[in-house]
Amino acid sequence: MWCSRVSLRRLQHIAVAPLNLFRNATAGAVQRNMSSMSKVYVTRQIPPVGLKILQESGQVQYELWDSDDVPVPRKELLQKVKGVDALLCVLTEKIDAELLDAAGPNLKVVSTMSVGFDHLSLEELKKRGIRVGYTPEVLTDAVAELTVALLLATSRRLIEATHEAKTGGWGTWRTLWLCGHELANSTVGIFGLGRIGVAIAERLAPFKVKKFIYTDVEPRPELASLINAEYVSMDELAKRSDFLAACCALTPETKEICNKDLFSKMKKTSIFINTSRGGVVHQEDLYDALSTGQIAGAGLDVTVPEPLPTDHPLFTLKNCVILPHIASASYSTRNEMSALAANNLLLGLRAKPMIKELKL
């Protein structure tokens, strides 16, 4: 476990060790060794396994934003990145022209502990010849599992049901009370078919789903054949899906693509699920679709902004289940993401191919 108070305290100790050694070193040899090391800034407490990899590499000295509760303030980040050779970040940091300018010409590698990369200005990184590592695949199982959990919680109204049970709403057994929609005999639509979409479909298939359909910029026959999914247009996806899961990356093309136009074509009994990025949804349109009964329910693990303010209208809807961006939050997955981000960074600094590198 890496998130207990005890282990966090230990983590803080481990995390600052290299810099303290650097600052306190009196022996010339140590000074020389440390000064030949690459400088790395880590923008968040990450699971210790990643920090250990950095530490034991003997290749880098790193400084860490020593908190898990708040992201590093932008001003501090712009200061801290000055002169670094590499940056290990998470999805809360915007890596844009301003930040890259602040970092300066030493910056060779940005390694993000995420599969999503919409927080990175890829054009700016490419222009400067900076290599980018990310963490796909290691989180596929965790994200797919959470998506299924969210889908079921939404379609079978689990959150409403526990609330009713706890607060006295549970009267006699009633014939239509808290009825939801079931997966058996349903059509599941996947918007953006990649590894995660396939993994979701594989987990849903045993629930006796009748048909998987998907849309994407183009057909993906190899992936589709794994789940026997049919390629359809966006329109058809909206019209035919009983459950529609957004699994696409957030790009300029997908920004707010799940909007009034899409929701208005969906069935009144359909359930919309988003575990990709909040930005792919037009939230006001979603609110309207949910509050007017245009669609039956929505399960969101991602929103704009994050955190979603507690007085946001979506929180007032019983048919909207909102989670705080936890799709990849299993201990094993977050540890693997941390290790992969650290290894990508070290390989990048050695000018070797990273384990998972974005092609810019």
Ligand SMILES: O=C(O)[C@H](O)CO
């Ligand atoms: O992009 C990612 O990695 C997820 O959204 C968080 O793990």
